[in-house]
Amino acid sequence: MKPSLLVLTSLPDDNRERIAASFDILYAPTHEARAKSIAKHGATIRAVLTNGTTGLSASEVDRLPALELVSALGAGYENIATDHARTRGIVLTNGAGANDDCVADHAFALLLAVVRDVPQRDRATRDGIWRDALPLRPSVSGKRLGVIGLGRIGEKVARRAAGFDIDVAYHNRKPRDGVTLRYFDNLRDLARWSDYLVVATPGGAGTHHLIDAHVLEALGPTGFLVNVSRGSVVDTDALAHALKSGAIAGAGLDVYESEPHPPQALLHLNNIVLTPHVAGTSPEANAACVDTFIENATRHFAGEDVLTPI
Incomplete structure (x- = not known):
């Protein structure tokens, strides 16, 4: 039986x-x-x-x-x-x-999409708008990426970043043995160093609103946030304020606190790319x-x- x-x-x-x-x-x-x-x-x-x-x-x-x-x-x-x-x-x-590879792939898809403004450029093209009417977008390569949670997925994100000549550092509760990447014991210091922050830490009470207004302020007006972990890790209200005010440049989220309902505070913003918790699925x-x-x-x-x- x-x-x-x-x-x-x-x-x-x-x-x-x-x-x-x-x-x-x-x-x-x-x-x-x-x-x-x-x-x-x-x-x-x-x-x-x-x-x-x-x-x-x-x-x-x-x-x-x-x-x-x-x-x-x-x-x-x-x-x-x-x-x-x-x-x-x-x-x-x-x-x-x-599904680590799938999640890491999606993290980079979100990063590329938001930094290069792919959704808005797609819409502009369909509306007949030529490039001369659009603001220039930054290159992705040659920047600095901070990984929050250097587990299996975080390591694969770092490996993909190397292909873009991106310098990588990370924040965990403690340094990883045998890892040569630069370690920050203070999350705000990592955010201040980074052009991009990719969140790959586990969810739960210990990481609830780990990404708050202070971390976003440290990331700064040219910084981008990507979250492929759990929605609870990012303070949605703080993120909405940072995106509206220009405190950060943009964000890509596969997860959000209101799942499965869309994050209403973010839907009207053009500097964010949203997907419905699909990073780990293929x-x-x-x-x-x-x-x-x-x-x-x-x-x-x-x-x-x-x-x-x-």
Whole structure:
């Protein structure tokens, strides 16, 4: 008999079929389906597949007495009640490394789009406006980029920056062993040094509004911000004020505090590029995340150690 798996995140049909080969799936990507599945089948559910945004609460864990395994499809797990799950001996895993390239690619897509003003130039071209009527935009190459959160994604952002002859520095809670990039222990100092700031730090209480008015002021009127981590890391009101006042030059966001609803304070601004939390998604990245989950789950139910424990 296949273990019962509660899936709380949206999955394409082909990926669900691959998982269904090994699990009895309860597919519940909406709040209503989630509540019904837990109420009706909670006693038999042995595994949950979710993501950092969707999460799994402590009260939900308590309603799943047979639960053994909780997996985040991507790298983030900020809304999963990990400490509470550990008190039950539940194994926790994530998709670390599965979609890093996709996220780093998207970070640079946002950076290029906002620095070179691609959306506005596209609109101008469609409206018949020639280049002579448009202000010049800065080059991307040869500048300074600060990475906030030099994990796997941050490292890949830094690697891509090297291809643009961009000097890279970073800020973490502490320096990374074996990393030769310049380290700033003070985030404002990094922002002051940088032309671009790319946010790749985990979400959660520890990084809530890490990017505030003071950091944006330090980034300055020629600086650009890109966020591909979690919306909670950036103070939306402070960012809106900085963009309106010219305190910074522009921003590219794949994530925002009001998800899944658009960030109303930013929508009317022309110096920001917005995408709907898609940085980590592509056919290749989605398949790799599912592969990681299947490998972790197969190992767990075979009594083996998982590959990417949280």
